[in-house]
Amino acid sequence: MQFKVLLFLILFIPFFNSCGSSSSSSTSQTFTLEEKKFVHELFLTEYLWYDDVPSTINYAQYNEPQEMINTLRVTPPDLWSFTLTEEEYENFANQQTIGFGFGYTSDLQIFLVRIDSPAYGKLQRGDQIVEVNQQSATSTLIKEASQNVDQATQFKVIRNGTVVETTVTPQEYSFKVSLGKIITQENKKIGYLRYDSFTESSVNEFEAIFTNFHNENINELVIDLRYNGGGSLSTASVLLDNITNAYPGNIQIYLDWNDKNQNRNSIYAFEERDFQDGNELTMQRVIFLVTKDSASASEALINALKPYLGENNIITIGENTHGKPVGMSGRAYGINYYFLINFFVKNSADQTSSFEGIAPTCSAEDDITHLMGDENETMFATALYYIQNNRCP
Structure with missing residues (x-):
């Protein structure tokens, strides 16, 4: 089975009374003791499997919110509880992100192009990426190019047996779904x-x-x-x-x-x-x-x-x-939103x-x-x- 890479900043993010696949996020904000206690309390009260969460933990061992969530969530079945920043959520909810706007498999074949993204109408599903900026294509090159906002990237792809060259510029954009x-x-x-x-x-x-x-x-x-x-x-x-x-x-x-x-x-x-x-x-x-x-x-x-x-x-x-x-209802602390599994759907x-x-x-x-x-x-x-x-x- 091929591994798929998604060149979207945020993908599949849930919020209030919502249910979506997980998307981890870390922030540069200090993860304070008070915030750690807040997250632990959510696990002990609102989390669907609260009775499997330890009541006493060593808060000092956690440096990032997602690290703490990954340790406390009950896995299996919970593969999804996560955190993200307010900005990340707002961008997703308003269908805004940054980059090229396409996803590709481990062998660099495009499987999805976001509607109205920079790549839309230039690259398409099924394209086999062979060159990026005149270099042999690799996943690393594609990822690096996607982060160079407003810098045009040259792609050479094989489309239905024909070589196609096109230029795509990664940028902030609004997309449709x-x-x-x-x-x-x-x-x-x-x-x-x-x-x-x-x-x-x-x-x-x-x-x-x-x-x-x-x-x-x-x-x-x-x-x-x-x-x-x-x-x-x-x-x-x-x-x-x-x-x-x-x-x-x-x-x-x-x-x-x-x-x-x-x-x-x-x-x-x-x-x-x-x-x-x-x-x-x-x-x-x-x-x-x-x-x-x-x-x-x-x-x-x-x-x-x-x-x-x-x-x-x-x-x-x-x-x-x-x-x-199952689904989750978001809770906020500072700039972070926490999405722990709360209910069966x-x-x-x-x-x-x-x-x-x-x-x-x-x-x-x-x-x-x-x-x-x-x-x-x-x-x-x-x-x-x-x-x-x-x-x-």
Whole structure:
């Protein structure tokens, strides 16, 4: 299996009542004794597995917040509790970062280009990087170049057997996480949504896409979550509202805290009929494209639909998802935000997804030789086959 490198400053970061994959961060601020005690107290009170945390520890042994979290978190199952700075969170929530905006495998093949990043439209998924600034490409060279903000970098890549040269300048940039299109296959209109992260600022993006889906009266919906590591559950709730308007007021997602904090249990519900804005769909079936990088809010979205549409109408194509049926609520101390696992994320039938992930209905490889949304890309092609034949290829 190839190792993937992501040239994004912050990736998959959760916040209040959210669930996303981990992203560690360290700061230059002094990690004071008072802050260490604060973090320890969070573990002893709000942490989901608080009863497995030692009540007495040697605070002097910890020099960095993440170091302390890594020692105290209960692993397994907790692979995710982490910290980051206020600035890092704000940048992610507002879909802002720095660099080129692409991810690549261990053999330097690009698998993802962030929408509207500096690399978008210049490099593309499937490109094999062979030279960086006229030197033989290495991961080190790419990383170093990505940090040289506003300095143009020359790339030579192999694209579909042809040498392509292009220049990309790493910079601070705002990105998008949503792309949508409609294809017609045998008189069926199929809506395709690429959705890369549950950021709070992405709602307007996918609302516009669903308005088009609604106006075009699509018959089937495919949502591509293959690299979506999670984010805001509030955003997941809005996305659920757009997928179906048939269950106004019903529970979508239930947050179940530890036994010390049952008063903090809460729900997300489908919007009431009076608040629906008219662009919602009423899908009877949804097909999701998923990989091991599809985590947390992605899994919560899939799990939330099962009690309403039925297991047989929630189709997952790809491989087992990440396996994070839990979430966290951020707490602040100084400039640092702390995200410790606080609650199980359940659906209206009181079911969580599994720590082993959600198994695929149809197995399919992430075919990085084709663009996401390309009808010949293996995962999407498998979805189209399922739509027409009601079975896996």
